[in-house]
Amino acid sequence: xxxxxxxxxxxxxxxxxxxxxxxxxxxxxxxxxxxxxxxxxxxxxxxxxxxxxxxxxxxxxxxxxxxxxxxxxxxxxxxxxxxxxxxxxxxxxxxxxxxxxxxxxxxxxxxxxxxxxxxxxxxxxxxxxxxxxxxxxxxxxxxxxxxxxxxxxxxxxxxxxxxxxxxxxxxxxxxxxxxxxxxxxxxxxxxxxxxxxxxxxxxxxxxxxxxxxxxxxxxxxxxxxxxxxxxxxxxxxxxxxxxxxxxxxxxxxxxxxxxxxxxxxxxxxxxxxx
Amino acid sequence: xxxxxxxxxxxxxxxxxxxxxxxxxxxxxxxxxxxxxxxxxxxxxxxxxxxxxxxxxxxxxxxxxxxxxxxxxxxxxxxxxxxxxxxxxxxxxxxxxxxxxxxxxxxxxxxxxxxxxxxxxxxxxxxxxxxxxxxxxxxxxxxxxxxxxxxxxxxxxxxxxxxxxxxxxxxxxxxxxxxxxxxxxxxxxxxxxxxxxxxxxxxxxxxxxxxxxxxxxxxxxxxxxxxxxxxxxxxxxxxxxxxxxxxxxxxxxxxxxxxxxxxxxxxxxxxxxxxxxxxxxxxxxxxxxxxxxxxxxxxxxxxxxxxxxxxxxxxx
Numbered sequence: 001x002x003x004x005x006x007x008x009x010x011x012x013x014x015x016x017x018x019x020x021x022x023x024x025x026x027x028x029x030x031x032x033x034x035x036x037x038x039x040x041x042x043x044x045x046x047x048x049x050x051x052x053x054x055x056x057x058x059x060x061x062x063x064x065x066x067x068x069x070x071x072x073x074x075x076x077x078x079x080x081x082x083x084x085x086x087x088x089x090x091x092x093x094x095x096x097x098x099x100x101x102x103x104x105x106x107x108x109x110x111x112x113x114x115x116x117x118x119x120x121x122x123x124x125x126x127x128x129x130x131x132x133x134x135x136x137x138x139x140x141x142x143x144x145x146x147x148x149x150x151x152x153x154x155x156x157x158x159x160x161x162x163x164x165x166x167x168x169x170x171x172x173x174x175x176x177x178x179x180x181x182x183x184x185x186x187x188x189x190x191x192x193x194x195x196x197x198x199x200x201x202x203x204x205x206x207x208x209x210x211x212x213x214x215x216x217x218x219x220x221x222x223x224x225x226x227x228x229x230x231x232x233x234x235x236x237x238x239x240x241x242x243x244x245x246x247x248x249x250x251x252x253x254x255x256x257x258x259x260x261x262x263x264x265x266x267x268x269x270x271x272x273x274x
Numbered sequence: 275x276x277x278x279x280x281x282x283x284x285x286x287x288x289x290x291x292x293x294x295x296x297x298x299x300x301x302x303x304x305x306x307x308x309x310x311x312x313x314x315x316x317x318x319x320x321x322x323x324x325x326x327x328x329x330x331x332x333x334x335x336x337x338x339x340x341x342x343x344x345x346x347x348x349x350x351x352x353x354x355x356x357x358x359x360x361x362x363x364x365x366x367x368x369x370x371x372x373x374x375x376x377x378x379x380x381x382x383x384x385x386x387x388x389x390x391x392x393x394x395x396x397x398x399x400x401x402x403x404x405x406x407x408x409x410x411x412x413x414x415x416x417x418x419x420x421x422x423x424x425x426x427x428x429x430x431x432x433x434x435x436x437x438x439x440x441x442x443x444x445x446x447x448x449x450x451x452x453x454x455x456x457x458x459x460x461x462x463x464x465x466x467x468x469x470x471x472x473x474x475x476x477x478x479x480x481x482x483x484x485x486x487x488x489x490x491x492x493x494x495x496x497x498x499x500x501x502x503x504x505x506x507x508x509x510x511x512x513x514x515x516x517x518x519x520x521x522x523x524x525x526x527x528x529x530x531x532x533x534x535x536x537x538x539x540x541x542x543x544x545x546x547x548x549x550x551x552x553x554x555x556x557x558x559x560x561x562x563x564x565x566x567x568x569x570x571x572x573x574x575x576x577x578x579x580x581x582x583x584x585x586x587x588x589x590x
Contacts, residue, residue, distance in 0.1 A: 025405065039426065085312040088308045114571075118564045144319075146319075148320075206410030225412075
C-alpha cells in the first residue's frame with residue numbers, strides 16, 4: 001500500500017515540475033496564434049483558429065528577419081573561433097607542463113568567476129574610442145573571450161581522459177607533436193568538441209548584456225534585444241506579435257538542444273564536475 | 275615548474291621519456307603555440323578590462339572629459355548610498371535563495387529520477403526540466419512578464435480559476451514581493467542545469483554502498499543522507515558554487531522584468547553598475563561597485579574550492 005502511494009507521489013512530483021518547466025513557455029507559444037482580444041479575455045483557451053500569419057508578420061513587419069540574421073552573424077563566427085581556441089588551449093593544458101602554464105591556468109580558473117559587469121565599462125569606452133561600437137567584430141571578439149575559460153576546462157577534461165598511450169603509439173610511428181594532435185588526439189576529443197559547440201551555440205545565441213552595451217543601432221540588434229525593443233515599442237496593442245517573436249527567438253536553440261540532447265547533457269556534466 | 279615542454283599524463287607524470295637530452299626548441303614552444311591564441315584573446319579582452327575597471331574605481335569620471343583621482347571615495351560611497359546598499363542586500367537575499375531553492379528542487383527530482391523508471395522516462399524528464407535553461411534569460415523574462423501580468427497574466431487567471439482570487443496581485447509592481455517574483459523565474463531557469471549535474475552524480479554512486487546500507491536495515495532517508503549525499507558531495511559543492519556565482523551576476527531578468535523598480539526595490543549589484551555607468555554616467559562609482567562585486571565572487575569561489583580540498587579525500 002505504501003509502495004503504491006510512494007509511486008503515485010513520485011509521479012505527481014515529477015509531473016508537477018514538468019508542468020512548471022513547460023507551462024509558461026507552451027502558454028506563450030499558444031498565445032502567438034491568437035488575436036490580442038483573445039489573449040486578454042481567454043488566456044487559457046486554444047486559439048479560435050491557428051493564425052500562422054502572426055509568425056510571418058513578426059518575421060517581416062516586426063523586423064525579426066533582420067534580428068535573426070544579426071544573431072546568426074554574431075553567433076556562428078563566435079562559436080567557430082571559440083571552439084577552435086578552446087580545443088587548442090585545452091590540449092595545451094592537458095598535455096604539457098610549461099613555464100607560466102600553472103599561472104595561466106589559475107587565472108583562467110578565476111576567469112570562470114569574473115562577472116561581465118567588471119569588464120563592460122572599459123570595454124564600452126575602449127570600443128567607442130576604436131570605433132567598434134555597433135560593429136560585429138568587436139562584439140564577436142568579446143563574446144569569444146568571456147567563453148574561453150569554460151571551453152578550455154571542458155576540452156582539457158576531454159583530452160585528459162583521451163588515452164595517452166594512443167599519442168605514444170602515434171609518435172612511435174613517426175608523427176610530429178602536431179601529427180599526434182591532428183591524427184590521434186583530435187578524433188578522440190570529437191564528442192567533447194561536439195558538446196562544446198552545442199553548448200556555446202545555445203549560450204551565445206542567448207547573449208543579452210554584451211550586445212546591450214555594444215550594439216545601439218536597431219538595424220544590428222540581435223534577437224534578444226529585438227524582443228525587448230518590440231515589447232517596449234508596441235505599447236498596448238498586438239501582443240501576439242511579441243509571443244511570435246518569442247517563438248522565433250527560442251525555436252532554433254530548442255531544436256538544436258533536442259537534436260543533440262545526449263551530447264549536450266554529457267558535455268555539461270564533463271565540463272562542470274572536474 | 276620547468277622551462278621545458280614536458281608532456282604530462284593524467285596524474286602529472288611524464289608521458290614521453292626523452293633520454294636523448296634536452297628537447298628541441300620547436301618542442302619547447304609547442305605549448306605556447308597551442309595555448310597562445312586563447313591566452314592572448316583572454317588577456318586582451320578579459321584581464322586588461324578587469325584591471326582597467328579596478329583602476330577606474332579610484333577616479334571620478336563621467337565617461338568623457340577629465341578624470342579626477344578621488345582615492346577610495348567611490349568605495350566609501352558604496353556603503354553610504356542607500357540605493358546601492360539596497361542592491362547589495364537584495365543580492366545577498368537572492369544568493370541565499372539561489373543556493374537553496376533550485377538546488378533543493380534539483381536534488382529532489384534527481385533522487386526521484388534515479389529510481390527504477392521505464393526506459394526513456396529519465397531522459398524525457400531531464401530534457402523537459404532543462405528546457406527553461408535553453409531559453410535566453412531575456413526570453414524567459416518576457417514570458418514570465420506575461421505570466422505575472424496583473425490584468426490578464428496566467429498566474430492571476432489561474433488563481434481566479436481555482437477560487438484563490440484573494441491571492442491575486444501585481445506580482446512585479448508590489449515592492450514587497452517583486453524581488454521574489456523575479457527570483458521564481460531564476461529558480462525556474464536554473465534547476466534543470468543543477469538536475470543534470472546531480473542526476474549524473476547520483477547514477478555514479480557505487481550501487482554496492484546502497485546494498486550494504488540495505489543489509490544494515492537503513493531506511494530510504496538514511497540511505498539518502500549517508501550514501502547519496504556523501505557520494506555526490508563534489509557535485510553538490512559545484513552546483514551551490516555555480517548558482518551562487520550566477521546569483522551575484524544576475525542582470526537580464528531584473529533589467530527586463532522590473533528595471534530595478536518599483537522604487538529601486540529590486541535593484542541588484544549588476545543593475546546598479548549598469549545604471550550608474552550608462553544612465554547616471556558615474557563611471558568611476560560604477561567601476562568601484564563592479565570591483566567590489568568581483569572581489570565578493572572571487573572570495574566565494576576561493577572558500578568553496580578550499581572547502582572542497584579539505585573535505586574531498588581524493589584531492590588530498
